[in-house]
Amino acid sequence: MSTAGHHNRLDRRALLQAAVTIPAAGAVATVLEATAAHADTAALSGGRSHFDTESPRFALAVLPDTQYLFDADSSDPAPLHATFRYLAAEREEANIAFMTHLGDVTEHGTEQEIALAADTFRTIHGKVPYSVLAGNHDIRSSTDDQRGDSAYLAEFGPQRYASMPTFRGASPDGYNSYHVLRAAGREWLVLALDWRVSDSGLRWAQGVLDAHPTLPAVLTTHDLAWSDDDGAAQLSDHGRRLWDGLIRGNDQIFLALGGHYWPPGRTVLTNDADNDVHVHITNYQDRYYGGAGMIRLYGFDLVRKVIDVETFSPWFLARDPHKRSPLEAETIELTGPTDRFSLSVDFDERFKGFAPAASPKPRPASAVMPRGTVAYWRFDASGTAAAGSPGATVADGAVVRDLTGNGNHLTVSRLHSSGPDALTWSADHHPGQPAHASLRFDGGKSPDRGAVLTTAAGAALNSEKFAGGYTIETYLMLPEPFEGDHSWMGILSWEGRNGDAGKTTGWSPLEPTCSLNLSPERFLQFVVYPYKQDADPTSWSHAVPVGRWMHIALVNDGRRTVMYVDGSKIARNPSQPSTGITTLGKPFVIGATQFDERFGQGFYGWIGDTRVVNRALATRDFLTPFE
Structure with missing residues (x-):
C-alpha cells in the first residue's frame, strides 16, 4: 500500500443498493448464464459446484490488498472467510473460473500473520482455483524475487498450488507462478508476478509466454500503476519496467491488474502490436474495515464482446439489511466509474494477432439438405x-x-x-x-x-x-x-x-x-x-x-x-x-x-x-x- 504524495485516498461516498438481500451485487447477473455441458467439478460444503468451461460467459474474481485484516493482534479474518464462502457457493451460478490475489496479504509478513492468512485461504482451497503473489508488506520490501526463504514463501509458495488443475509452474525462486485455465471454450493464461520482479524473473515470465504463444494472458502484480482522484491511472516506476520489459512486446497480455495504491483507477495503453492493454488498479484497504474482503468480478461475455466489472463486499451483503451499520450499508457495493464499468473487447479481433479464430470450412450442399428440403x-x-x-x-x-x-x-x-x-x-x-x-x-x-x-x-x-x-x-x-x-x-x-x-x-x-x-x-x-x-x-x-x-x-x-x-x-x-x-x-x-x-x-x-x-x-x- 501507499498513501504518500499524489496517492491520496478517494474521498467519494459509494452509491449502494441498500435493499439487497441476496448474496450478490446487481451486475453479477451478467455472468450467470451457463450454456454447455462440459464442466469442471469441485467439492463444496453442502453439495458440488460445477464450473462450465465451454460457456461464453465466465468470471475472474480479483482480490486486492487484505493486509489490514491480518495485522498482528488486531487481525480479523471474518470478512475474507465470507468472501471465500461466497466465491465457492456462487461458483456455478456466476461461472467463476479463477480468483487472483494482488499482494499485501498481510500487514507485516510475520509468521503469525502469514499462518493466519494461510489458514483462512483453506476456506476456498480445492473449491475455486486461485493465485497469490507477494506484496511489499508480505516480504522485505527492499528485495526482489531472489530474496530466498521467507514466511510468505513457506505458506504461499508453489507447493500450495500443486494440487490445483490450473497450476502449471513457478519460477525457480518460487515467487512467480502461472496458471492456465479453460473458460469460454479456450485456454487463458494468468501470470502472478512478485512485488519486484528481477531480470531473471522477467526472463522466466517471457519463457512462459513463449511456451504458450496462443493463450490470451492476464498479468497480475502488486505495484503496477497509481491514480489521482480522477481515476486516470498512470504506470508507476515498477509498472513502467514491466511495461517496457514484458507487457508492451507481448500482444498476448490484454489485461494487467495491480493493487498497492489507492484510489482505484484505470487506463488503456497501446502495445507494440498497436492493440489495447487495459491497466487497472484495484485496492480498497483505505475503505471501512480495511476493505472488508471486497472483491471485483470481471465478467467476461464473449457473445456481447464485453467485460463487465463490479466491486462489492460479500461480508456486508450477507448481513440482514436492517442490522447493517451506516458504514456497512455504505460499503456494500461500489458503483463509481473506476469500480463498476464495462470494457468493450472484440475478443476475436483483439486476439487474432497471436491466436486467429479458426474459420469453419464451407459445408457441401449435400450435408445441409435434411428430409423434406x-x-x-x-x-x-x-x-x-x-x-x-x-x-x-x-x-x-x-x-x-x-x-x-x-x-x-x-x-x-x-x-x-x-x-x-x-x-x-x-x-x-x-x-x-x-x-x-x-x-x-x-x-x-x-x-x-x-x-x-x-x-x-x-x-x-x-x-x-x-x-x-x-x-x-x-x-x-x-x-x-x-x-x-x-x-x-x-x-x-x-x-x-x-x-x-x-x-x-x-x-x-x-x-x-x-x-x-x-x-x-x-x-x-x-x-x-x-x-x-x-x-x-x-x-x-x-x-x-x-x-x-x-x-x-x-x-x-x-x-x-x-x-x-x-x-x-x-x-x-x-x-x-x-x-x-x-x-x-x-x-x-x-x-x-x-x-x-x-x-x-x-x-x-x-x-x-x-x-x-x-x-x-x-x-x-x-x-x-x-x-
Missing part, C-alpha cells in the same frame, strides 16, 4: 456457375440453382431502372453459414430501386401449401451505417394478392400471401395467410442489429408459427392457428415484397444461404445448428 440456394460456385468475384455485378438473367434437384431455380432481374450496383457478389457471410458467399443488395426508395431473384413460372415452390408445416431459413446482414429510408423493405415473399385467395382478415387484400419484411424500427415482420385459416398471423422480432450477420428461421409445426433470430425464439409470435401457406402458383422471391403485384423498393443489405423445408425443424437442425 424443398429448395436450397447458395451464392457460391456450387450454387451458380455465374458466381463472380466479390464486388462484381450480378447480371440480369443470372441463374442461382436450387441444389435440391427440385427445379426451384432463381433468376436475377433488376427493379425499375436500377443500375449494376443494385446487386453484386460478396464474400461476406455468417460465420456458421454453409457457403462462404452472399449477395449484396442496394435497394432503396426515392426513387424505388433494387434487384430480385424469382422462381420461374411453373416451379413447384410456387404452389407448395406446406400443410404439414415448414421451416424457412435465411441469413441477413444490414449495413452499418444503415443509411436512408428502407422502411417495410421486403426480404423474401411469394407473389400474389391475398384477396385473390379469398382472404378477408388482413391489413389489405392487396398484400402478398406470405412475406418477411423490415419495419421502420428495424423489427422483422413475418406475415402469413395460412392455407386453411382465414387469418394473417404475424410475428414481430426485436430491433435487429446492423453490421452483424443474423440467422433467421420461420418455423411452423402445422399449428402455429414461431420466428427465431440466431436460434433464439422471439417474444411476439402469434398464438392463433396457422396451417400452411396460401400460395397462388406465383413466383417465390428473394430481395423484395410486392403490393398489388407491383414491386417498390428492394432489399438493402446482404442475404446468404436460404433454405425451405416442408416440416418444422428443431434449432439443432438449422443451417447453423443452435444447441
Whole structure:
C-alpha cells in the first residue's frame, strides 16, 4: 500500500443498493448464464459446484490488498472467510473460473500473520482455483524475487498450488507462478508476478509466454500503476519496467491488474502490436474495515464482446439489511466509474494477432439438405456457375440453382431502372453459414430501386401449401451505417394478392400471401395467410442489429408459427392457428415484397444461404445448428 504524495485516498461516498438481500451485487447477473455441458467439478460444503468451461460467459474474481485484516493482534479474518464462502457457493451460478490475489496479504509478513492468512485461504482451497503473489508488506520490501526463504514463501509458495488443475509452474525462486485455465471454450493464461520482479524473473515470465504463444494472458502484480482522484491511472516506476520489459512486446497480455495504491483507477495503453492493454488498479484497504474482503468480478461475455466489472463486499451483503451499520450499508457495493464499468473487447479481433479464430470450412450442399428440403440456394460456385468475384455485378438473367434437384431455380432481374450496383457478389457471410458467399443488395426508395431473384413460372415452390408445416431459413446482414429510408423493405415473399385467395382478415387484400419484411424500427415482420385459416398471423422480432450477420428461421409445426433470430425464439409470435401457406402458383422471391403485384423498393443489405423445408425443424437442425 501507499498513501504518500499524489496517492491520496478517494474521498467519494459509494452509491449502494441498500435493499439487497441476496448474496450478490446487481451486475453479477451478467455472468450467470451457463450454456454447455462440459464442466469442471469441485467439492463444496453442502453439495458440488460445477464450473462450465465451454460457456461464453465466465468470471475472474480479483482480490486486492487484505493486509489490514491480518495485522498482528488486531487481525480479523471474518470478512475474507465470507468472501471465500461466497466465491465457492456462487461458483456455478456466476461461472467463476479463477480468483487472483494482488499482494499485501498481510500487514507485516510475520509468521503469525502469514499462518493466519494461510489458514483462512483453506476456506476456498480445492473449491475455486486461485493465485497469490507477494506484496511489499508480505516480504522485505527492499528485495526482489531472489530474496530466498521467507514466511510468505513457506505458506504461499508453489507447493500450495500443486494440487490445483490450473497450476502449471513457478519460477525457480518460487515467487512467480502461472496458471492456465479453460473458460469460454479456450485456454487463458494468468501470470502472478512478485512485488519486484528481477531480470531473471522477467526472463522466466517471457519463457512462459513463449511456451504458450496462443493463450490470451492476464498479468497480475502488486505495484503496477497509481491514480489521482480522477481515476486516470498512470504506470508507476515498477509498472513502467514491466511495461517496457514484458507487457508492451507481448500482444498476448490484454489485461494487467495491480493493487498497492489507492484510489482505484484505470487506463488503456497501446502495445507494440498497436492493440489495447487495459491497466487497472484495484485496492480498497483505505475503505471501512480495511476493505472488508471486497472483491471485483470481471465478467467476461464473449457473445456481447464485453467485460463487465463490479466491486462489492460479500461480508456486508450477507448481513440482514436492517442490522447493517451506516458504514456497512455504505460499503456494500461500489458503483463509481473506476469500480463498476464495462470494457468493450472484440475478443476475436483483439486476439487474432497471436491466436486467429479458426474459420469453419464451407459445408457441401449435400450435408445441409435434411428430409423434406424443398429448395436450397447458395451464392457460391456450387450454387451458380455465374458466381463472380466479390464486388462484381450480378447480371440480369443470372441463374442461382436450387441444389435440391427440385427445379426451384432463381433468376436475377433488376427493379425499375436500377443500375449494376443494385446487386453484386460478396464474400461476406455468417460465420456458421454453409457457403462462404452472399449477395449484396442496394435497394432503396426515392426513387424505388433494387434487384430480385424469382422462381420461374411453373416451379413447384410456387404452389407448395406446406400443410404439414415448414421451416424457412435465411441469413441477413444490414449495413452499418444503415443509411436512408428502407422502411417495410421486403426480404423474401411469394407473389400474389391475398384477396385473390379469398382472404378477408388482413391489413389489405392487396398484400402478398406470405412475406418477411423490415419495419421502420428495424423489427422483422413475418406475415402469413395460412392455407386453411382465414387469418394473417404475424410475428414481430426485436430491433435487429446492423453490421452483424443474423440467422433467421420461420418455423411452423402445422399449428402455429414461431420466428427465431440466431436460434433464439422471439417474444411476439402469434398464438392463433396457422396451417400452411396460401400460395397462388406465383413466383417465390428473394430481395423484395410486392403490393398489388407491383414491386417498390428492394432489399438493402446482404442475404446468404436460404433454405425451405416442408416440416418444422428443431434449432439443432438449422443451417447453423443452435444447441
